Amino acid sequence: MTSTVLRGGTLVSDQGRQRADLLCTDGRIAAVGPSLDVPAGTEVIDVGGCFVMPGGIDPHTHMQLEMMGTVVADTFLTGTAAAAAGGTTTILDFVGPEAGQSPLDALDVWRARAAPSVIDYGFHMTVSWWSPAFSDAMASLVAEHGVTSFKFFLAYKGRLMLPDADLIAGFRRCRDLGALVQVHAENGELIAYLQDELRAEGITGPAAHPRSRPPLLEGEATLRAIAMAETVGAAIYVVHVSAAEAAQAVRDARARGSRVVGETLPGFLAIDDSVYASPDFDFAAGHVMSPPYRPKGHPEAIWRAIDDDTLSTTGTDHCCFTRAQKRLGVDDYTKIPNGCGGVEDRLAVLWHLGVNSGRLTPERFVALTSTNAAKAFNLHPRKGSLAIGADADIVVLDPDKTRTLSAKTQRQNTDFSVWEGMEVKGVVVHTLSRGRHVYADGDLRAEAGWGRYVPRKPFGPVYEGRI
Numbered sequence: 001m002t003s004t005v006l007r008g009g010t011l012v013s014d015q016g017r018q019r020a021d022l023l024c025t026d027g028r029i030a031a032v033g034p035s036l037d038v039p040a041g042t043e044v045i046d047v048g049g050c051f052v053m054p055g056g057i058d059p060h061t062h063m064q065l066e067m068m069g070t071v072v073a074d075t076f077l078t079g080t081a082a083a084a085a086g087g088t089t090t091i092l093d094f095v096g097p098e099a100g101q102s103p104l105d106a107l108d109v110w111r112a113r114a115a116p117s118v119i120d121y122g123f124h125m126t127v128s129w130w131s132p133a134f135s136d137a138m139a140s141l142v143a144e145h146g147v148t149s150f151k152f153f154l155a156y157k158g159r160l161m162l163p164d165a166d167l168i169a170g171f172r173r174c175r176d177l178g179a180l181v182q183v184h185a186e187n188g189e190l191i192a193y194l195q196d197e198l199r200a201e202g203i204t205g206p207a208a209h210p211r212s213r214p215p216l217l218e219g220e221a222t223l224r225a226i227a228m229a230e231t232v233g234a235a236i237y238v239v240h241v242s243a244a245e246a247a248q249a250v251r252d253a254r255a256r257g258s259r260v261v262g263e264t265l266p267g268f269l270a271i272d273d274s275v276y277a278s279p280d281f282d283f284a285a286g287h288v289m290s291p292p293y294r295p296k297g298h299p300e301a302i303w304r305a306i307d308d309d310t311l312s313t314t315g316t317d318h319c320c321f322t323r324a325q326k327r328l329g330v331d332d333y334t335k336i337p338n339g340c341g342g343v344e345d346r347l348a349v350l351w352h353l354g355v356n357s358g359r360l361t362p363e364r365f366v367a368l369t370s371t372n373a374a375k376a377f378n379l380h381p382r383k384g385s386l387a388i389g390a391d392a393d394i395v396v397l398d399p400d401k402t403r404t405l406s407a408k409t410q411r412q413n414t415d416f417s418v419w420e421g422m423e424v425k426g427v428v429v430h431t432l433s434r435g436r437h438v439y440a441d442g443d444l445r446a447e448a449g450w451g452r453y454v455p456r457k458p459f460g461p462v463y464e465g466r467i
């Protein structure tokens with residue numbers, strides 16, 4: 001039996017907080033209370049003055065993904081180590097079958113790639129092509145393999161985008177299987193149209209990226225996806241909401257009782273599209289992701305959507321590339337690999353921007369970084385909770401410490417950070433993964449292969465994950 005006790009901290013759940021010790025035994029939370037008696041040999045971690053919270057759940061990562069002629073710079077090993085250093089103890093990554101490849105075969109590939117992970121992980125399945133065979137395989141994915149969420153693309157014409165008829169069929173299939181629909185919502189036809197126009201004008205630099213994907217196109221696609229899901233009776237989760245128009249579509253749907261959950265990323269709360277106007281290609285390209293950072297005003301609209309509970313989860317869309325990789329698009333912005341890092345920074349940035357400013361309570365921070373994702377994806381109460389019996393996935397944050405975020409010091413496997421030079425107050429000082437002390441104040445003690453695959457159960461006829 002191995003035990004660890006966290007002494008003297010403030011325990012925070014999404015519901016409230018208390019001063020108490022927390023005892024972990026054999027990977028689970030075993031006791032909570034003041035001045036706990038603990039077995040001989042228990043590791044004692046003094047966490048006085050710190051907040052003790054459920055470990056972060058990042059429901060949106062892409063490790064080791066082959067994309068746009070290259071491969072994401074973080075493997076599951078390096079990416080999950082960076083996550084652990086940042087207080088995240090579970091990731092949900094996306095399996096991406098090639099066109100025509102069986103999703104079951106693709107899952108095998110991802111299971112093998114993810115085996116060295118240092119924290120727990122689960123999978124969503126990207127519906128990258130559609131046919132009766134894919135539809136058949138979904139039943140086995142849900143019932144036998146614990147993959148209960150499926151991501152559909154309304155963008156990336158000619159690659160991942162599916163026509164509405166296939167989306168409707170796929171959403172119905174999710175409904176029938178008790179699975180959750182996820183959507184990347186941008187209008188791919190209009191993006192292709194705008195890209196052609198910009199090309200005809202000879203505009204090829206990163207400044208064209210946001211011009212080719214304006215906010216209205218995200219708003220339209222978000223409303224269309226919700227309309228399809230609502231009509232067929234499927235629950236829907238909108239990933240990386242970045243635009244005011246998209247947030248409004250989610251808000252309206254939730255107001256009429258539709259089963260919709262909206263996710264955003266910390267970057268959409270703080271960064272605007274002025275980054276793409278930089279004459280420094282590496283800087284501008286380093287911010288190229290889809291959807292792009294939005295014009296001024298949108299970050300505040302996304303904050304308001306968090307305030308009024310329109311948006312209830314945060315991910316990172318961690319999909320990082322080096323400067324050299326981004327230069328694949330030096331002559332053509334459409335060839336810049338799309339994606340930014342962030343799996344290591346999400347908690348620090350959200351605490352700094354949200355809790356320090358008074359915009360988020362610590363309880364809401366826990367909801368946004370952990371508990372709500374656990375509920376949305378059927379991991380709760382095993383994950384996202386400090387209740388007795390839950391997995392001992394824990395983050396300890398010292399609210400008085402400061403740290404400067406930089407590509408030079410990050411563990412993410414890239415030489416770029418969208419948070420370069422930002423000083424954050426509130427630093428993750430300990431991370432426990434199923435009771436194992438994997439990060440201790442700068443000392444990363446992660447062990448390759450410690451992370452386990454977390455299969456998830458389907459939802460019942462009523463989606464309980466609406467949060």
Ligand SMILES: [Zn+2]
Nearest residue numbers: 060062317319
């Ligand atoms: Zn993504």
